[in-house]
Structure formats: C-alpha cells, structure tokens
Amino acid sequence: MENKNMKETISEKNETHNQHEPAEINYRGWKAMPFVIGNETFEKLGAIGTLSNLLIYLTTVFNMKSITAANILNIFNGTTNLATLIGAYLSDTYFGRCKTLGFASLASLLGLLVIDLTAVIKKLHPPDCGEKETCRGPTAGQMAFLLTGFGFLIVGAAGIRPCNLAFGADQFNPKTESGKRGIESFFNWYFFTFTVAQMISLTLIVYVQSNVSWALGLAIPAILMFISCALFFMGLKIFVKVKANGSPITSLAQVIVVSIKKRKLKLPEQPRISLFAFTSSNSINSRLPYTHQFRFLDKAAILTPEDKINEDGSAANPWRLCSMQQVEEVKCVVRVLPIWVSAVIYHIAIVQQHTYSVFQAVQSDRRVGKSSFKIPAASYYVFLMLSMTIWIPIYDRIVVPSVKKLRGKQGGITLLQRVGFGIFLTILCMLVSALVEDRRRSIAHSKPTLGVVPRKGAVSSMSALWLIPQLAIAGFAEAFTAIGQVEFYYKQFPENMRSVAGALFFCGMAVSSYLSSFLISIVHTATQGSHGRTNWLPEDLNQGRLDCFYYLIGALEVVNLAYFLVCSKWYKYKGSGSATVVNGMELASRNKHGNEKESAV
Secondary structure, X not given: OHHHHHHHHHHHHHHHHHHHOOOOOOOOHHHOHHHHHHHHHHHHHHHHHHHOOHHHHXXXXXXXXXXXXXXXXXXXXXXXXXXXXXXXXXXXXXXXXXXXXXXXXXXXXXXXXXXXXXXXXXXXXOOOOOOOOOOXXXXXXXXXXXXXXXXXXXXXXXXXXXXXXXXXXXXXXXXXXXXXHHHHHHHHHHHHHHHHHHHHHHHXXXXXXXXXXXHHXXXXXXXXXXXXXXXXXXXXXXXXXXXXXOOOHHHHHXXXXXHHHOOOOOOOOOHHHHOOOOOOOOOOOOOOOOOOOOHHHHHHHOOOOOOOEOOOOXXXXXXXXXXXXXXXXXXXXXXXXXXXXXXXXXXXXXXXXXXXXXXXXXXXXXXXXXXXXXXXXXXXXXXXXXXXXXXXXXXXXXXXXXXXXXXXXXXXXXXXXXXXXXXXXXXXXHHHHHHHHHHHHHHHHXXXXXXXXXXXXXXXXXXXXXXXXXXXXXXXXXXXXXXXXXXXXXXXXXXXXXXXXXXXHHHHHHHHHHHXXXXXXXXXXXXXXXXXXXXXXXXXXXXXXXXXXXXXXXXXXXXXXXXXXXXXXXXXXXXXXOOOEEOOEEEEEEOOOXXXXXXXX
C-alpha cells in the first residue's frame, strides 16, 4: 500500500513538472539572419548617416555657433547612450528584446523623418546667411521641432543599442556546437556590418548632404531606416522571442538595502562558511567563490533569528536576507565601476575626434591632389574606422598568437592590459593632434590661404590629410580599449546582467560626452579674450589655441592612465576569489538548500 501511494505521489510530481516544463524552442539560426543582419545594417546606415554630419548641419543650416553646436551634439550623444540603461531595464523586466527592438526601430524612423523635414521645409530652419557676418539663429519653434526629432532618436537608441546583439544571439541554440559557432559568426558579421555602415555613411551619404542637398542627404537615412523596419517585421514569424523574466537590478538593490539594514551586525570570523549560502537551481549565473573585498556587503547574508527560511532553503523575505551568491554578484558589479570611471575619462579624447577634428578639416585644404573635388569635413572620421578595421585582424591573427607564445598565456594579454594600452594611445593621439593643429594654424597665419569659411575664418593651405595620423591613432586606441571594454564588461558581469553590461558601455560614452561638453564650456569661458588672454576655442580656429586644449586633454589622460594602473593592480577577476580548500577539494559549490558540498578544482 505504501509503495502504491509512493508511486502515485511520484507520478503526480512528474505530471506537475511536465506541466511547467517550457515548450521546446525552434531555433531558426541562419534562416533568421537575413532579417536580423539586414535590420541591423540598414538601421546603422540610417542612424549613422544622419548623426555623423549633424555638427556641420547645425552650424551651416541652423546657423549655430561651433561651441553651441558641439555642446548640443555632446549632450545629445550623452543622453542617447545614457538612455540605453533604461532601455535594457525595460527590455529585461517588462517587454522582452523583440518588442523593444520593434518599438525602438519605429521611434528611430520617426526621428529621422522629423530631422529631414527641418531641411525640406524652409520654415523649419533659419534663412541662409551666405557670406553675411551676422546670421539669424533658429527660433524657439524651429529648435523645438528639431529637438523632437532628437527625442525620437534617443528613444530608438535606448531600445536598439542594448538589445540588438543579444537578440541576434537569441536566434541560435547555445547548447549545441553549431549554435555556439553561429553565435560567434553573428558577432563577427555584426561588427563587420557596423564598420561597413560607418564607411558608407561617412563617405557617400555625407557627400550628398554636404555637396548635393541636405534634404536629399537626410532623406536617404530615413529611407534606409524604413527598409530596416520592414525587414524586422517581416521576420517576426521566425524570430525566437525570449520573454522578459524580471530585472537582475532588483537583486542588486536587495543586497544594498539589506546590508544597510544589518550594518550594525558583526561579521562572523569565517564568513565563507557561515553566511547564508542558498543558490537557486534556476539561476543561470555561475557559482562565485567568496571574496574579501567590500566586506560591508557581506552583512546582507548574515542569518539572524528573525530571518525565516522557505522549505526549498530560500529566504522568505529577500529584502531582509540575501544569499552569499547574491552578494558576490553585487561585488562583481562594484569592482567594475572604478575601471568604468577610467574608461569614461579615456573616451573624452575620442570625443574630440568627433567634433574638433571636423572643425580642423573645415579650415584646412580638403582638395584631393590638384583636382577641385573636396572630401567632406565629416568624412575624415572614416580614417579612424579604417585604422580600427585594419588593426583588429592583425591583432587577432598576429599579435595575440605571438604574445601568447612569448608569455604562455591564453589570449596573449589580459583584458585590463588591452584597455590600458588603449588609454596610453590616447595620450599619443592628443600630442599628435596638438602638433598638427599648431602647424595648421601657423600656415594659415604665414602663407596665402584658400578662401574664407562663412562666419569663421581663413582656410589654411595645409592639407587636411595631415589629420589622418591623429585619427589613425584614435582608431588603434578604440581597437584596444573600446572592444576590450565590451568584452571585459561581458565577462565580468553576472550572466543574467549581460544586457545591462552592454548598456554600461554606452553609459560610459554618455558621461564622456557630458564631461566633454562641460570641459569645452569651462575652457571657453576661462580663456575669453579679456585681459590680453587668447580664447582657446573661438569660432575661427586660426585665432584660437586648439592645440593647448589638446595638450590639456593629453595631461588629463596621463592622470587617468596612472589611476587606471592603480585600479588594475587592485582588481580581482570574476571567479578568482578565495575559497576553503580541503585535501585538494574546493568548498565552492552549494546545493539549493545552502549546504556546502565538495567539488574538484
């Protein structure tokens, strides 16, 4: 009778388990890629085709001063990148990546259409000032309409940037070898299409905008974005749609709140074996060993008589008791933040290549040889992309294997070493930028010039091709630091926070843009031409000292490199914490009831 009852109970449990067992996912893999990669490519062509030349558009069509235009663009870029954190949270918590991408793509399309209308309809932008010394700026209504377009683009970027890579990877089965290879290939195709989109945008589309028509040049990105939306919605039936399952940010908040509540408690002498060690069997995160850093957070895992435990071993109230695994996941995030700060300062140097190198090109000889053809000022940024594109395969195929043989380490150099070398290159980039600007300015003062830029000054007879070295070095720096950052955040964050890790990269770029805008305003105000001082950043670069501004940023990067080296020495990589070792066995893995069990190292 007992055996019969036991069999019935087991049968009931199995039926219950099968009822909750998720349906088998039909991964389409490469069949979905034409729609995913097509959507990505045309979206990048549309967005980059507009954003890459906005600085020139604001100064020539909207008659803004260069300082105002640079600050608006920096604030716009900063807000766009900062919004990715909100987009990642909403995607993970409520909507899922598929719905978020669909909504964001439509928002980007609307934004591009609105900006194109500012060029098509004359009443939506100020009148052309031509060679006039004073020009009428935009009205409040014109600025409001333009900023509406920027707002739609911010919403679009908030959803697209943190979700697109993960959504493409969702289409492959991560549990099979072919699926794993597909994911790796998708990442390669993603960065390839991103680079191609940059090249086309910075050459063909920018040329049409600068030399043919702004209305047509801004309409092309809108059309490309429409194609992107069409491809995305055509693939909805075959896409794998991962549902939102709650935000991991809640777990981080619980640890912080509980550690504050229990701040007066005394930590046990052996925290790694005394703290509450429950780990959910449904968690996708890897088990983390105990670490001694940020021990004040350990108090969140102290089990008190008031704390109640569920039958499965979990905390009855997670806002009163957290597990040691949760605490270690928070430590992973906190440890990354000092490195993230150095990446923010690093990117200030790169931001200048987006803005002031364009103004340098405007007041340089942009002719190709003796022909009348001129390279658009915004197109010179393509040399940064070229150097980055050329260097990446050289680094992967030649440098890494050589260093690996020499040092006997997997990957050749560590991620932090890669990031640090990129920061060093920004110092060199700023030095070269300052020397080139000093030469450009000196030639403009001492030799006959090639004409006058409206509302600015004389065009130096120095070839704008002299800007290539600084842009090439900036490209090398991005190949080291930017790509190294993405990989670093991806590997060092808990597995369920990888979309947030991607958003953190863009948030760093956002803060860099804000800091750059703040720095420009401070320098411009502090070096005004009163009391015999020379304004470093005037409208006419020939009358300023942009080279001194570059030297200032170079000095800032020297301090940043020293700070980064200190942080790198202190940093502990994820999973490298201490653990109790007994007879060659590590007490690091725990069952779902919180009891320690041995596992071989």
